Amino acid sequence: MPLFVDIHSHILPGLDDGPTDLATSLELVQGLHALGFGIFHPTPHQKARAWAPTVEQRQQASEELRQALAKNGLELEIRQAGGENMWDDLFLERHPSCAFPCYEGDKAFLIEFTPHLLPPALPEQLFRFRVAGLLPVIAHVERYPSLVKKEAALEALEGKAALLVNLSSLGGLGGFGQKRLARQLVKKRQVHAVASDAHGDPDLHYGRKGLHWLERQLHPTEIEALLCENPIRILQGEIPE
């Protein structure tokens, strides 16, 4: 199996609620490597009144981590950092000019919502980004039952966004409801990729359980699609079948 490509993580030191220092950041990446991840597109939070690291801060933290990995003989790739954009007033301010952090290549961007404050007419709003040449990638869809639990709601999102679940949710982090929904979405082939959303040790612990569940449920080629091939296609702005 090739190394997994992680398109949702908080591994960079000192930028958000992920690791506070470089040593902890290095340990987290080593833990993710033990699970099979090897290529990282970090997505520090972009959230009003909490965290909004600048391009320079993201670049500096990425470079520090790359150097620490090289020093420790770990040949892992830390690619250009994007951001996990909360759909809040900061995002709405940046929205008209698409001035929010995208993934490397500027073809796709990661978005999350406050579960009880889902944007109105979301499919239509997502469609506008598609028309503008940008693919919205929805983080941890298992946190938004009203978006993905009913077939009709899922159909409304079709062609408009790529859907991610957290590996740790498949393992039980976030509670029974999220685990059940995440597993159901994977079993029904209704999500496009799996990512770590790693902040710290609990994500590794539950991520391991999630990976074991995937290994019991899916053929290795399907696991490879969810963790290697589809993340790459999403970064290219495509929605995998």
Ligand SMILES: [Fe+2]
């Ligand atoms: Fe996240």
